[in-house]
């Protein structure tokens with residue numbers, strides 16, 4: 001429990017369990033490489049020191065002086081420590097984290113303990129604790145370890161250090177100084193190693209945050225690219241749809257001798273009304289498409305009825321009146337035209353309910369269909385037709401609109417038309 005509390009170094013970060021494992025693995029690798037290089041260097045230095053021990057032995061210093069003897073033992077201890085570290089790391093699974101961590105642990109613990117023996121030996125000669133201080137700082141700097149690891153390591157070495165110098169140092173003043181210095185040094189190195197470890201954690205967290213943000217950015221970019229592609233395809237499809245509209249309209253107008261340019265003029269009137277009313281873009285697009293296509297059902301009306309110069313019989317008129325429904329039926333096959341089907345279907349409904357095909361009344365007639373109705377009638381009145389000698393003027397057409405306001409047409413829309421064209 002205590003260990004978990006002490007070693008939980010990611011309390012406020014959004015680092016996942018996998019990332020924590022990655023962090024630990026990276027640290028173990030770093031620690032291992034540094035400790036391995038240091039151990040090789042140390043092995044070389046100790047080999048030289050063992051040679052000086054041999055010279056001291058020849059001079060008889062080893063036998064005569066406990067300090068030199070202890071120094072020799074400490075060198076032997078260091079060699080054994082390094083060999084043990086290699087054995088513990090390599091003999092099991094050196095390629096995996098377990099072996100590397102064992103190597104680092106054995107090497108750090110034993111080398112630091114070895115430095116306490118050196119400092120103890122030094123009490124018999126120079127009275128210094130320099131080696132213990134240096135090695136303590138060295139491991140605080142080269143190792144990124146959790147607090148528990150360092151606390152145990154420094155507690156063990158500190159205890160041995162205190163026992164060693166107490167036993168070896170006979171001058172109480174120097175001993176007191178070593179107690180104070182050794183204690184302060186150990187506290188300092190524990191703090192230092194903690195600070196360095198946290199800096200590493202922070203660095204890792206920042207790196208992961210940046211990676212996550214980059215990943216999110218990349219994802220957003222991909223989504224944007226996809227959206228752009230879809231938009232481009234939609235635009236192409238729209239372009240194609242509009243081509244279909246014009247083709248269908250042209251086909252119709254080539255059949256009906258009375259309606260050349262009719263659809264475009266109806267669209268023009270409808271758009272003028274839409275602009276005056278401030279309709280939104282979607283309504284305008286739908287209105288324009290419906291205005292162009294409103295009579296498309298006439299394409300399936302026999303030419304003999306469509307272009308008959310005289311009045312239609314009752315049966316012929318019934319067929320003629322079916323064109324709004326036929327138009328809606330034709331356009332129902334076009335995906336882009338789904339929203340305009342009611343406008344095509346009801347563009348011959350009357351405001352008083354006497355229109356066709358369903359006799360819808362007032363507001364029951366779709367709003368855009370009421371606009372098409374007015375635009376359609378105005379153009380029918382003001383364009384040349386084979387069954388009458390002269391088209392009406394706009395003034396006459398407006399008079400007719402006024403006369404039929406509230407019966408055939410939506411009075412509010414008649415007002416709007418007059419405001420635009422009156």
Ligand SMILES: [Fe+2]
Nearest residue numbers: 294295347348
């Ligand atoms: Fe019509």
